[in-house]
Amino acid sequence: MERYNIISGLFWIGVGIIFCIGSLRLGLFDEMPQAGLFPFIMAFILASLSIFLLLMNIVGIKKKKTIKDKLIPEKGIFYKLLFSVLSLFSYIALLEVLGFLFTTFLFIFFLIKFIAGKKYFVSIYWAFFTSSISYLLFVLGLNVRLP
Amino acid sequence: MDILNNAYFAFSIALEPMSLFVCFIGVFIGTLVGVLPGLGTSGAMAILLPTTFSLSPTHAIIMLAGIYYGALYGGSTTSILLNVPGEGTSMITCLDGYPMGQKGRAGPALGISAIGSFISGTFGVVMLMTLAPILVRIALKFGPPEYVALTFLGLTLVTYLARGSLVKALMMATFGLLLGCFGLDIITGEPRFTLGIIHLRDGFGLIPVMVGLFGVGEVLINFERKTKDSVIPISKIRELFPSVQDLKKSRGPIIRGSIIGFILGLIPGGGGLISGLFSYAIEKKISKHPERFGTGVIEGVAGPETANNAGGQASYIPLLSLGIPCNVVMAVLMGALMLKGVQPGPLLMEEHPHLFWGVVGSMYIGNIMLLVLNLPLIPLWVQILRIPYAFLFPIILLLTLVGSYTLNNSIWDIGVMIIFGIFGYLMKKFDYEPAPLVMALVLGPMFENSFRQSLIISNGSPMIFFLRPISSICIIAAILLLVSPFFLNMIGKKRPGLSDYE
Numbered sequence: 138m139e140r141y142n143i144i145s146g147l148f149w150i151g152v153g154i155i156f157c158i159g160s161l162r163l164g165l166f167d168e169m170p171q172a173g174l175f176p177f178i179m180a181f182i183l184a185s186l187s188i189f190l191l192l193m194n195i196v197g198i199k200k201k202k203t204i205k206d207k208l209i210p211e212k213g214i215f216y217k218l219l220f221s222v223l224s225l226f227s228y229i230a231l232l233e234v235l236g237f238l239f240t241t242f243l244f245i246f247f248l249i250k251f252i253a254g255k256k257y258f259v260s261i262y263w264a265f266f267t268s269s270i271s272y273l274l275f276v277l278g279l280n281v282r283l284p
Numbered sequence: 285m286d287i288l289n290n291a292y293f294a295f296s297i298a299l300e301p302m303s304l305f306v307c308f309i310g311v312f313i314g315t316l317v318g319v320l321p322g323l324g325t326s327g328a329m330a331i332l333l334p335t336t337f338s339l340s341p342t343h344a345i346i347m348l349a350g351i352y353y354g355a356l357y358g359g360s361t362t363s364i365l366l367n368v369p370g371e372g373t374s375m376i377t378c379l380d381g382y383p384m385g386q387k388g389r390a391g392p393a394l395g396i397s398a399i400g401s402f403i404s405g406t407f408g409v410v411m412l413m414t415l416a417p418i419l420v421r422i423a424l425k426f427g428p429p430e431y432v433a434l435t436f437l438g439l440t441l442v443t444y445l446a447r448g449s450l451v452k453a454l455m456m457a458t459f460g461l462l463l464g465c466f467g468l469d470i471i472t473g474e475p476r477f478t479l480g481i482i483h484l485r486d487g488f489g490l491i492p493v494m495v496g497l498f499g500v501g502e503v504l505i506n507f508e509r510k511t512k513d514s515v516i517p518i519s520k521i522r523e524l525f526p527s528v529q530d531l532k533k534s535r536g537p538i539i540r541g542s543i544i545g546f547i548l549g550l551i552p553g554g555g556g557l558i559s560g561l562f563s564y565a566i567e568k569k570i571s572k573h574p575e576r577f578g579t580g581v582i583e584g585v586a587g588p589e590t591a592n593n594a595g596g597q598a599s600y601i602p603l604l605s606l607g608i609p610c611n612v613v614m615a616v617l618m619g620a621l622m623l624k625g626v627q628p629g630p631l632l633m634e635e636h637p638h639l640f641w642g643v644v645g646s647m648y649i650g651n652i653m654l655l656v657l658n659l660p661l662i663p664l665w666v667q668i669l670r671i672p673y674a675f676l677f678p679i680i681l682l683l684t685l686v687g688s689y690t691l692n693n694s695i696w697d698i699g700v701m702i703i704f705g706i707f708g709y710l711m712k713k714f715d716y717e718p719a720p721l722v723m724a725l726v727l728g729p730m731f732e733n734s735f736r737q738s739l740i741i742s743n744g745s746p747m748i749f750f751l752r753p754i755s756s757i758c759i760i761a762a763i764l765l766l767v768s769p770f771f772l773n774m775i776g777k778k779r780p781g782l783s784d785y786e
Contacts, residue, residue, distance in 0.1 A: 142714075144714075145714045149459075156462055156477075159477055163469075163474070166744065169740050169744070170736040170740065171472070172469040172471070172472050172474055173476075175465060175732045175736065176465040176476065176477075179458050179461045180462060182454075182458050183455055183458040183459060186451055186454055186455045189451060190449075190455070193451070210508050214507055214508055217507050218504055218507055221504065221507070221681075222705075225500070225681065225685070225698075225702045225705070229695050229699060232689070232695070233695065241682060244678070244682065245678045249678055253674035253675070253677075254674075255674060263675060267679060271682060275335075275686055275690075282693055283689070283690070
């Protein structure tokens with residue numbers, strides 16, 4: 138856990154420094170508070186807290202482990218996560234090309250067949266059922282505009 | 285007399301056919317959300333928020349409010365039947381509710397949970413009708429320094445009561461405030477941190493961020509937690525209603541739970557979960573047989589369930605009367621109000637009385653609906669629980685995608701949602717809580733605006749926050765809270781939190 142806190146602490150120090158620099162460019166105070174004052178204060182606090190977190194974990198003050206899971210999941214779960222995220226991005230790419238109904242069908246089918254590992258028939262059935270119901274609900278029922 | 289007039293006005297709006305319909309939809313969906321582990325209330329509200337766009341502000345908030353207290357009811361069902369809290373607020377109910385179920389007394393446990401929640405809901409609504417107008421009159425005297433101080437105290441309390449590391453919770457709150465700085469500056473109009481991206485001129489949309497963190501993030505982390513689909517043994521239900529003896533034993537816990545829950549629900553960072561915890565601790569403390577707690581005593585269900593519902597009702601008061609959400613769910617509601625062009629705060633009651641009193645009245649109607657519907661619908665919830673998660677998570681993801689897209693018919697919002705979904709997943713892996721971030725993102729613009737106005741009033745002097753009584757009290761209280769863990773550590777005690785019951 139200390140190792141993970143060190144990694145995240147370094148990340149947040151970087152974020153804090155970047156925002157501090159960005160805020161200084163906006164200006165802090167010139168007769169009245171400028172656009173950069175509030176983000177500068179917040180970025181400074183974030184960076185300071187991150188340094189504190191980093192030091193706490195380097196020195197080893199926190200001895201009790203608080204994360205039970207490994208940071209990098211096992212191979213099978215890692216691929217599930219990766220392909221689920223890729224499927225979300227694919228949905229964006231295809232939505233305005235193929236339209237809502239067909240894109241949703243493909244999306245649900247992919248998740249149930251390849252992520253959940255169900256059989257083809259079940260996956261096709263559930264994809265058809267979900268995409269139809271969602272079309273009826275959102276487009277016809279709630280008048281939501283979808284491609 | 286005022287209270288009676290207000291009550292009449294409230295129920296005249298709440299009993300309109302459309303109000304009844306959206307209230308029913310809200311409590312039904314809320315109970316479903318509460319029953320299903322893996323989909324939190326705030327996530328569900330954020331996901332369903334775009335579907336309320338065609339509704340008026342009053343009806344939209346009635347429906348979303350219904351989801352919240354419906355979820356408070358629903359969460360207890362899985363706690364009692366499965367030993368799995370459907371909602372975090374129902375965690376404590378597992379301690380005695382599930383053992384009651386194992387003894388064949390799931391029905392009385394569910395029954396007393398519904399009855400206690402109804403009584404505390406009624407109490408909460410009456411108190412809301414009484415207290416809210418008083419708080420509004422006080423809040424109208426607040427200036428920018430008071431809002432800065434109250435917001436600071438509220439954010440501090442939310443981070444203080446968060447699970448895990450206080451330092452990490454503070455970092456998330458600070459980052460949330462930073463995220464709120466993206467976009468056009470509210471005073472000077474110049475773009476901040478937009479990187480030349482035109483979509484960022486309006487900042488990060490609240491809904492895509494919340495849906496990503498709570499919706500997508502939760503689904504992704506659940507891939508690591510979910511075991512293979514299997515039928516979980518569910519406690520059998522023999523009779524549905526508690527006996528006269530059960531009702532007598534529950535009388536005290538219900539009364540105490542209503543009061544404790546209500547008071548704790550008013551405090552920022554409070555709400556259902558803390559109220560339930562305190563109620564259980566108190567009932568165990570004052571019981572003649574504390575050793576029986578955890579083995580299936582009805583007092584261990586009646587008290588916490590009553591308190592968590594009372595806390596949930598009370599948490600509306602700071603939002604509706606002061607414009608300050610005291611927990612993440614209220615932050616989502618605040619976001620919904622702002623999207624509808626309604627600014628929550630002391631002027632809400634005056635400028636939008638229809639909305640204010642409509643929501644108050646519908647809470648009572650919603651509690652009646654839940655009492656009448658929940659018990660007969662238990663077999664339905666039991667069947668729904670049997671649906672494997674493998675079929676549910678694609679629906680959750682689909683709802684997040686559709687919900688984000690329909691905000692502005694823009695792919696950009698879906699992209700933001702996915703990015704924050706990945707971020708939410710990583711937050712959980714590195715043990716950071718999303719609640720302080722979301723609260724800060726909602727409150728950030730108001731906080732910054734009040735902060736800068738205060739400095740303008742004082743010609744740049746920060747002493748303005750310490751020279752005004754309400755402001756100085758709030759800031760000093762917040763600072764004491766922040767430093768208290770160090771002192772507690774020195775004397776060998778720890779910051780009170782949820783880990784005591786894990």
